[in-house]
Ligand SMILES: Nc1ncnc2c1ncn2[C@@H]1O[C@H](COP(=O)(O)OP(=O)(O)OP(=O)(O)O)[C@@H](O)[C@H]1O
């Protein structure tokens with residue numbers, strides 16, 4: 001047997017080397033050099049390539065524009081994340097933990113698209129067609145326009161695409177597909193890159209909206225080369241806590257829309273249901289009248305969401321106290337604790353502090369700072385917060401409370417859910433009329449906010 005020549009390629013930056021190295025000579029990252037068989041580049045000769053006319057460079061003025069055509073998927077939460085719907089010819093990557101519901105989401109989307117008369121090809125490399133059929137039975141996703149194929153050989157998948165001519169294509173998952181002319185195993189850097197490249201060409205040339213399902217690594221990133229995320233138009237992550245039934249769909253890259261929006265679903269026996277009122281869901285298990293629990297009005301894209309922010313401050317016997325946070329940036333929590341120590345005289349050097357956003361939501365706006373400060377101070381002093389309060393605002397280094405955007409939208413959401421008071425930055429109450437039925441407490445400093453919330 002002829003010996004296959006190998007080289008080593010960095011999965012982060014693509015630097016090549018003839019021998020293995022622990023550290024990438026290109027980007028300096030450790031343990032990123034992956035073995036790959038040497039291949040010579042052959043220009044693709046697919047059906048689409050032959051049909052394509054030779055392109056000439058054009059002046060940008062002469063290029064026709066207009067809005068991207070969008071195909072609404074029938075799942076409003078998915079449309080919201082995509083920025084209105086699927087763009088024909090776009091390539092999407094959906095990643096998520098094992099068993100989180102990726103196949104369920106895509107099968108439901110496929111069904112919704114077939115109800116609009118579109119043709120869908122669902123290629124599963126992980127499950128047999130019978131398994132897919134069983135799931136479709138359970139989800140009520142049967143349609144004569146939904147074609148299912150169990151195949152991992154890219155050439156055969158291409159034949160099926162030419163045969164079915166779908167409007168929407170699902171590849172579940174990209175790590176199982178292989179190109180027979182590439183010598184490495186399915187899921188390797190070379191295979192994933194080559195196959196994604198081929199799907200990109202198929203998507204662009206035939207105008208098929210294509211979704212690739214991607215496995216994630218232990219750290220939560222999509223497995224395979226980093227390059228994968230550069231090649232596709234959208235990268236979506238499907239997340240959720242194993243012990244909860246709700247799931248969040250989040251865009252980390254979107255060439256056709258914003259990446260701020262999240263979609264919220266509830267997983268049930270008959271599939272994913274859209275959650276129309278997320279605040280209600282996230283507050284459903286909230287304890288009332290205890291210390292360390294505050295409700296924050298956060299913006300998830302264009303939508304206000306109320307979530308509970310919990311803190312626990314407890315004495316420690318270790319010399320360096322622990323600072324743990326989940327759902328919030330660790331650095332911001334350290335900052336808030338430093339402000340409480342320095343400006344409020346709350347000494348926490350011998351205290352562990354844990355901060356948690358209930359329900360597995362991730363808050364990445366500074367507007368959550370003030371709620372974190374109130375929760376931590378409430379737990380530290382063991383004073384309960386008021387169950388009818390909502391808090392938001394950014395905390396500055398001198399202990400001042402800074403304005404945040406969309407205050408009116410946040411206040412209205414609090415009113416809608418029956419809260420009685422909102423503690424917010426003074427600067428944020430300018431330029432709009434507060435609605436009747438809710439009391440606004442405008443604060444300038446963290447000290448003011450703590451006085452209002454805890455006393
Ligand atoms: N009969 C059932 N009743 C209720 N929920 C179910 C049922 N069968 C499956 N589920 C839910 O569906 C989830 C699996 O969904 P799905 O197979 O779509 O996940 P996946 O992300 O595609 O997983 P994988 O990584 O294995 O491909 C399960 O974790 C479970 O929550």
Ligand SMILES: [Mg+2]
Nearest residue numbers: 102103126172
């Ligand atoms: Mg699956």
